[in-house]
Amino acid sequence: MGLQFWIQILPFVVLIILGFSIGGFVERAHSRQLKVREEAVRDVMVTDLRTFPVGCETASIGLVTGEVVIASDYFKTFAAGLRKMIGGDLRTYETLMERARREALVRMMESAKAMGANHVANVRLASSNIGSGGAGGRRSHRAAMVEVYAYGTAVFVPSTNRASS
Amino acid sequence: MIVVNTETIPGYAIREVKGLVQGNTIRAKHLGRDFVANLKNLVGGELKGYTELLIEARRQALERMLAQAEQLGGNAVVNVRFTTSTITQGAAELYAYGTAVVAEPEG
Numbered sequence: 001m002g003l004q005f006w007i008q009i010l011p012f013v014v015l016i017i018l019g020f021s022i023g024g025f026v027e028r029a030h031s032r033q034l035k036v037r038e039e040a041v042r043d044v045m046v047t048d049l050r051t052f053p054v055g056c057e058t059a060s061i062g063l064v065t066g067e068v069v070i071a072s073d074y075f076k077t078f079a080a081g082l083r084k085m086i087g088g089d090l091r092t093y094e095t096l097m098e099r100a101r102r103e104a105l106v107r108m109m110e111s112a113k114a115m116g117a118n119h120v121a122n123v124r125l126a127s128s129n130i131g132s133g134g135a136g137g138r139r140s141h142r143a144a145m146v147e148v149y150a151y152g153t154a155v156f157v158p159s160t161n162r163a164s165s
Numbered sequence: 166m167i168v169v170n171t172e173t174i175p176g177y178a179i180r181e182v183k184g185l186v187q188g189n190t191i192r193a194k195h196l197g198r199d200f201v202a203n204l205k206n207l208v209g210g211e212l213k214g215y216t217e218l219l220i221e222a223r224r225q226a227l228e229r230m231l232a233q234a235e236q237l238g239g240n241a242v243v244n245v246r247f248t249t250s251t252i253t254q255g256a257a258e259l260y261a262y263g264t265a266v267v268a269e270p271e272g
Contacts, residue, residue: 015207023209030210050171058176058270063168063245065223069216071202073209096209103211122171128249130215130257145202145212147219147257151247153169 015074023073027099034102041109045119046152052121056155060116066107067149069130070100077144093144100148101125108150117154125150166231167241167268174241174268183237183265188229192222193256219259223247226261239265 045053072080076092083090104125112120127148167174194202194215202212226247234242245263252258 019207019209022207026208026210052171052175056175058174061167061169061174061176063170063227065220065247067216067219067223069212069219071205071209071212074207076209077206122169124170124246126247126249128251128257130219130249130251145206145215147215147249149219149223149247149249151170151245153171155175 016078019074019076019078023075026073027095030099030103034099034106037106037110038102041106041113043118044109044112045157046105046109046123047119047121048123048152050122052153052155053119053157056119056157060154060156062115062117062154063151064108064112064115064117064120064154065149065151066104066109066111067147068100068103068107069145069147070096070103071146072096072144080144096144097127097146097148100127100146101150104148104150108152112152112154115154117156119157120152120154123150123152166234166239168227168231168245168263169241169243170245170263172244174243176271177241177268178271179241179243179266179268181267183234183239183267185262186230186233186237186239186242186265187260187262188226188231188233189258189260190222190225190229191252191256191258192218194218199255219249219257222257222259223261226259230261230263234263234265237265239267241266241268243268 079092080090242263248260
C-alpha cells in the first residue's frame, strides 16, 4: 500500500473520471439534440400496424430505415460491471439503449420526411451486438457496442384523411 | 421497384407471387475505424464510422435482394425483413429477405 499502489491504480481512476465527465456531457448533449429533432419530425406518424390509413397516396411508397451504432463510456461499463455482480437493473445501459432507439427512430422519420411522406407503417425495431471492443483489451473491460435499427414503410396521407385514420 | 415491409401495398393488387428473395453481405471493420472506436469506448457516444459502414452494407444486401427479384420477374418486394448477426469477432452479416411479387395498380 505505498506509492506503487497509487501509480498502478491512477490510469484506471483517470479513465473513470474521464468517462464520467465527458461521457455524461456527450449523453446530455445528445438528449438535448434529440428533443429538437423529435420536435421537427412530429408531423410524421409512426405506427407498428400492418395496415395503412384510409386514403393514403399510392404514388409515394417506400421502405425507410434509420440506424445507429452506439458505444458506452468507460464509467458506464465500469458501473455495469459492478452491478452485474449483485444483479438488478443496469441503469447505465438502459439510458444508452433508450437514446439509441430514439436516434434510430428519428433518423427513420427524417428520411421519411425527406421523401415527402408523413406516415410510417409497420415499423420494426431491432438491435444487435456488433462485437464488443476492438482488437486487444481484456474481455471484461470491453465496452458495449450496439447497433440499433428501425425500418418501416413510408406513405403520404393527405391531411383531409388524417383525422379519419 | 416497390419495396415495402408490409404484406400488402396500398393501392396495388398482388397478381402473382414469385417467391422468397434474399441478399446478404458480411462486412469487417478496418483498423483505422477500430482505433477510433476504441477511443470512443472511453467517452461513449455514436460510432459514426460503424454507422456508415452498416448503412452501406445494408443497402448492398437490399440491392442483392432486388436483383434477385428482378431476375424472377417481380416488380415489387413485400414483407421485407432485416437481420444482423455477428459472425466472428469484428465481422457482421447483414441479411435482407422478402417476397417478390407482381403488383398492379388497382382500379
